[in-house]
Amino acid sequence: xxxxxxxxxxxTKPAKQKVMxxxxxxxxxxxxxxxxxxxxxxxxxxxQSSLVExxxxxxxxxxxxxxxxxxEGEHSVLSVLQGGALAxxxxxxxxxxxxxxxxxxxxxxxxxxxxPIVMSIxxxxxxxxQSVWGGHQDAMTVREVGWVQVYCETVQEVLDTTIMAFKIAxxxxxxxxxxxxxxxxxxxxxxxxxxxxxxxxxxxxMGVKDVNWHVALDPLRPMAVDPLTGGSxxxxxxxxxxxxxxxxxxxxxxxxxxxxxxxxxxxxxGRSFAPLVEEYRMDGADYAIMTLGSMTGAAKDAIDxxxxxxxxxxxxxxxxxxxxxxxALLKSFAKIQALGVVDRSVGFRWNCGPMYQxxxxxxxxxxxxxxxxxxxxxxxxxxxxxxxxxxxxxxxEQLMSGPAPTEPVWLNEKD
Amino acid sequence: xxxxxRCSDREIRQLTNIYTPDCLICVDPTLARSVDIFSxxxxxxxxxxxxxxxxxxxxxxPNVATVGLCDAIxxxxxxxxxxxxxxxxxxxxxxxxxVVSLEALKRSLEDSDFRDAGLKQNxxxxxxxxxxxxxxxxxxxxxx
Amino acid sequence: MRxxxxxxxxxxxxxxxxxxxxxxxxxSPMLPGDWRSMRPVVNRDKCVKCAVCWLYCPVQCVExxxxxxxxxxxxxxxxxICANExxxxxxxxxxxxx
Numbered sequence: 001x002x003x004x005x006x007x008x009x010x011x012t013k014p015a016k017q018k019v020m021x022x023x024x025x026x027x028x029x030x031x032x033x034x035x036x037x038x039x040x041x042x043x044x045x046x047x048q049s050s051l052v053e054x055x056x057x058x059x060x061x062x063x064x065x066x067x068x069x070x071x072e073g074e075h076s077v078l079s080v081l082q083g084g085a086l087a088x089x090x091x092x093x094x095x096x097x098x099x100x101x102x103x104x105x106x107x108x109x110x111x112x113x114x115x116p117i118v119m120s121i122x123x124x125x126x127x128x129x130q131s132v133w134g135g136h137q138d139a140m141t142v143r144e145v146g147w148v149q150v151y152c153e154t155v156q157e158v159l160d161t162t163i164m165a166f167k168i169a170x171x172x173x174x175x176x177x178x179x180x181x182x183x184x185x186x187x188x189x190x191x192x193x194x195x196x197x198x199x200x201x202x203x204x205x206m207g208v209k210d211v212n213w214h215v216a217l218d219p220l221r222p223m224a225v226d227p228l229t230g231g232s233x234x235x236x237x238x239x240x241x242x243x244x245x246x247x248x249x250x251x252x253x254x255x256x257x258x259x260x261x262x263x264x265x266x267x268x269x270g271r272s273f274a275p276l277v278e279e280y281r282m283d284g285a286d287y288a289i290m291t292l293g294s295m296t297g298a299a300k301d302a303i304d305x306x307x308x309x310x311x312x313x314x315x316x317x318x319x320x321x322x323x324x325x326x327x328a329l330l331k332s333f334a335k336i337q338a339l340g341v342v343d344r345s346v347g348f349r350w351n352c353g354p355m356y357q358x359x360x361x362x363x364x365x366x367x368x369x370x371x372x373x374x375x376x377x378x379x380x381x382x383x384x385x386x387x388x389x390x391x392x393x394x395x396x397e398q399l400m401s402g403p404a405p406t407e408p409v410w411l412n413e414k415d
Numbered sequence: 416x417x418x419x420x421r422c423s424d425r426e427i428r429q430l431t432n433i434y435t436p437d438c439l440i441c442v443d444p445t446l447a448r449s450v451d452i453f454s455x456x457x458x459x460x461x462x463x464x465x466x467x468x469x470x471x472x473x474x475x476x477p478n479v480a481t482v483g484l485c486d487a488i489x490x491x492x493x494x495x496x497x498x499x500x501x502x503x504x505x506x507x508x509x510x511x512x513x514v515v516s517l518e519a520l521k522r523s524l525e526d527s528d529f530r531d532a533g534l535k536q537n538x539x540x541x542x543x544x545x546x547x548x549x550x551x552x553x554x555x556x557x558x559x
Numbered sequence: 560m561r562x563x564x565x566x567x568x569x570x571x572x573x574x575x576x577x578x579x580x581x582x583x584x585x586x587s588p589m590l591p592g593d594w595r596s597m598r599p600v601v602n603r604d605k606c607v608k609c610a611v612c613w614l615y616c617p618v619q620c621v622e623x624x625x626x627x628x629x630x631x632x633x634x635x636x637x638x639x640i641c642a643n644e645x646x647x648x649x650x651x652x653x654x655x656x657x
Contacts, residue, residue: 112581113580113581114579114580115580175579175580183430186430187430190430192427213575214575214576214579215579215580215582216568219565220565221565221568221573222565222566222567222568222584223567223568223582223583223584224582224583224584224586225580225581225582226580226581226582227581227582229581239581242577242578243578245578246576246578246579250579294430296428297427297428297429297430298428298429298430298431300429301428301429383432384431385429385431385432385434386431
């Protein structure tokens with residue numbers, strides 16, 4: 001956005017916003033309505049169901065002006081949105097768990113085609129053993145498909161981030177689809193106080209819509225969309241490599257764009273969220289624990305209690321998970337001597353949490369070795385309580401003086 | 416089926432279940448027979464119980480210090496013709512703990528999606544739940 | 560009504576990076592009819608314009624004439640489906656080289 005408009009935003013105080021009591025699913029739906037999509041496609045799946053019900057109701061009540069496609073399954077949901085995006089529509093859907101699995105084929109293609117679709121994932125654990133409750137396994141499973149993924153901590157953050165997601169996705173330096181992840185049950189069905197931004201302020205924030213400037217199914221601009229592309233041997237340097245590098249470039253650009261969009265949001269609406277990584281009480285911390293999503297609330301309470309008891313512990317929370325915020329984490333890791341990472345999902349191949357597995361890659365770049373360990377908790381709707389976090393803090397503290405466990409600690413094992 | 420509510424002047428950050436409540440609201444008079452509803456209740460805790468029995472016949476745990484009793488089932492059958500005690504117990508909760516006022520509850524009910532007969536019945540349920548709750552304080556004799 | 564062909568999308572002119580969404584804007588000059596080992600020949604007296612060949616042709620090369628259907632040899636790839644499907648047996652496949 002231009003310097004003039006940003007300065008104007010800096011001058012204006014945020015207008016008075018309506019205070020409401022809503023569940024996370026309704027907050028997401030309200031955010032979607034404010035972002036003014038042209039087309040939504042929906043299919044219900046626990047714990048997302050009330051989100052698409054709220055969206056459908058907003059459209060039926062005339063509070064949201066979007067075409068709604070009630071597809072027969074999630075595979076069609078995302079395929080239909082791909083067509084919509086290619087025609088220039090701003091598009092949205094929400095899913096999780098088995099629904100996400102069902103839409104994997106178009107999910108894989110959406111990022112390659114650089115379509116700025118926004119999708120809420122109301123994170124749900126993997127379904128076998130059979131579970132309809134919260135976990136991060138579904139979003140984690142698709143972390144390597146080229147979508148931007150951000151995780152929200154509170155219901156307010158869900159509302160605000162859902163709107164910001166469209167602006168991030170449609171930024172010319174990004175042009176990637178975005179997952180806004182909200183914890184199933186905790187955020188989706190947990191009711192909290194939120195402030196609802198005004199439509200005019202969101203319109204000014206969003207700017208001019210320009211979704212298919214770069215690829216389109218448009219008779220006035222004939223082009224072959226996503227033709228067969230070999231890896232090598234064609235005319236000139238490898239086309240396939242060129243596009244993959246472009247995708248990686250978009251992902252790296254998104255780190256900067258996410259920061260810019262969050263900064264603008266803070267100025268316009270008076271609420272700021274750490275865009276990539278949040279540090280909580282990290283000043284003077286000897287060691288830290290790391291969290292993702294809504295579990296962070298209880299973790300912050302535990303950190304406060306531990307600090308009161310004289311422990312020098314801090315908390316690092318990841319908001320932007322894809323792309324992995326390597327530089328931001330290196331800055332935080334530079335302050336500490338030991339790290340405990342709490343995952344809400346399982347990394348079967350490394351026998352630890354997936355976020356821990358990726359963190360080990362960052363630790364490799366640290367330049368000095370610090371001990372670390374993996375905790376897995378909160379699977380299939382189990383709580384990670386303040387008490388569990390105290391166990392995490394104590395075990396991480398012991399890393400500084402004793403051997404690091406090679407197995408993950410399963411927090412709810414005896415619960 | 417359990418649901419949880421946290422109420423505070425400061426920011427509430429943890430979103431977990433509540434394992435050590437200050438207050439219990441039990442909307443069914445027979446539940447305590449099969450479930451240990453008092454598990455984790457803090458000492459000096461409050462029970463708001465739907466029942467038509469007098470205090471002497473209500474099972475309590477040693478941690479209960481304040482009890483609010485309301486014949487919510489009976490009143491619900493009177494107002495709604497169905498044993499749905501939710502709004503009544505809200506009124507009983509307000510009366511027993513004072514955490515929220517009857518006026519505030521009525522205002523938020525008017526802000527809700529209830530209309531016409533449904534709104535009138537639920538407003539009446541709040542009133543009757545509030546006024547027809549008896550609050551008892553339990554004296555505990557501590558061994559010397 | 561004849562369709563007017565619009566010029567192909569020009570990424571450079573539209574200021575679109577060439578490593579963003581994979582699109583092709585240079586159409587190959589090759590056509591399906593560039594090579595063929597057999598070609599269809601229609602017996603105009605037998606043809607009743609039932610349009611079965613038109614329906615089945617995989618490259619849509621069948622063209623309507625006043626009293627019969629004929630084939631656009633620029634596009635026809637000689638697959639023989641039309642001859643196989645024609646209910647009047649009006650189409651014969653003959654060697655292309657002849």
